[in-house]
Amino acid sequence: MPIPVIIDCDPGHDDVFALWLAAGHPALDLVAVTTVGGNVPLEHTTRNARIALSVAGVTGVPVAAGAARPLVRPLQTAEWIHGENGLGGPELPEPTVPLDPRSATELIADALTASAEPVAIIATGPITNVAILLRDRPELAGRIREIVWMGGSTERGNATPYAEFNALVDPEALDLVVRSGVRFTMVGLNVTHLALVTSGVREQIASLGTATADFGAELFDFFCRMNDEVFGMPDGPLHDPVAVAVLADPGCVEVRRTRLDVELLGIETAGATSVDLDGMLGREPNAWVAVGLDVDRFWAGVAASVARLA
Numbered sequence: 001m002p003i004p005v006i007i008d009c010d011p012g013h014d015d016v017f018a019l020w021l022a023a024g025h026p027a028l029d030l031v032a033v034t035t036v037g038g039n040v041p042l043e044h045t046t047r048n049a050r051i052a053l054s055v056a057g058v059t060g061v062p063v064a065a066g067a068a069r070p071l072v073r074p075l076q077t078a079e080w081i082h083g084e085n086g087l088g089g090p091e092l093p094e095p096t097v098p099l100d101p102r103s104a105t106e107l108i109a110d111a112l113t114a115s116a117e118p119v120a121i122i123a124t125g126p127i128t129n130v131a132i133l134l135r136d137r138p139e140l141a142g143r144i145r146e147i148v149w150m151g152g153s154t155e156r157g158n159a160t161p162y163a164e165f166n167a168l169v170d171p172e173a174l175d176l177v178v179r180s181g182v183r184f185t186m187v188g189l190n191v192t193h194l195a196l197v198t199s200g201v202r203e204q205i206a207s208l209g210t211a212t213a214d215f216g217a218e219l220f221d222f223f224c225r226m227n228d229e230v231f232g233m234p235d236g237p238l239h240d241p242v243a244v245a246v247l248a249d250p251g252c253v254e255v256r257r258t259r260l261d262v263e264l265l266g267i268e269t270a271g272a273t274s275v276d277l278d279g280m281l282g283r284e285p286n287a288w289v290a291v292g293l294d295v296d297r298f299w300a301g302v303a304a305s306v307a308r309l310a
């Protein structure tokens with residue numbers, strides 16, 4: 001029985017592949033998409049999510065816009081990696097997928113209420129929308145199967161020396177979600193940096209010969225070029241679909257039960273994710289954290305899912 005999932009995202013090149021993996025994988029049933037300000041402002045992330053589904057021929061999945069900014073901090077964006085419109089590279093078509101008039105919170109609440117079984121939420125941007133839902137609709141927490149989030153790191157950051165971008169943008173939202181008691185899995189840079197878009201991966205996707213794959217190949221061109229310029233990583237790490245793989249193919253991502261705390265007060269360390277893998281602090285474990293990836297199995301799953309789309 002496919003797992004019903006909601007993708008909350010900030011497209012962003014890698015978010016697009018997360019949407020495609022969720023939409024194309026037989027183990028998942030994508031029931032809703034919500035967007036958040038993150039890589040680029042909300043108007044762009046929302047349009048980009050609609051474009052991603054339109055290009056892939058995905059219909060009947062509502063897309064609603066959520067928070068334009070974090071809970072308490074000003075929005076920080078990442079045009080320096082994703083371009084001004086958030087999907088630098090290909091010429092962007094007009095989306096055929098409509099914008100749902102509900103807010104992200106309303107759409108998530110409706111999807112949770114309508115589902116016969118608990119729904120998983122996969123967040124691949126700043127986790128503001130999920131925090132707002134849990135803060136404003138606490139009675140729905142029991143309808144959430146689990147939350148899987150791409151963000152954080154067991155090691156260093158990518159937006160500051162100690163903070164990964166999604167965590168840095170809204171650490172208060174992350175702290176609220178981790179404390180909520182809903183099963184939470186963090187998929188951090190320590191693992192997503194293994195999901196590298198190598199020349200072999202680019203060939204694997206390009207050889208599919210579909211409209212979706214062709215669009216994805218153009219996204220790869222830009223994403224890899226920018227990762228090379230900014231981080232010296234010509235094989236750009238495709239972060240977000242790894243979070244989807246946790247549910248689509250659990251054997252693909254190794255996770256460990258551990259203690260996760262979020263730095264909120266640090267001047268230089270705000271947004272840092274303190275992952276106590278060795279139990280040094282003696283605190284109660286409160287999260288699952290990804291610690292390994294079967295890289296070939298992961299890319300095989302991405303390619304097979306993209307191949308099922310338009």
Ligand code: RIB
Pocket residue numbers: 010012013014015038039124125126150151158164165166239240
């Ligand atoms: O740090 C990587 C994360 O930040 C990814 O989700 C990327 O899309 C950006 O949102």
Ligand code: CA
Pocket residue numbers: 009010011012014015039124125240
């Ligand atoms: Ca993202």
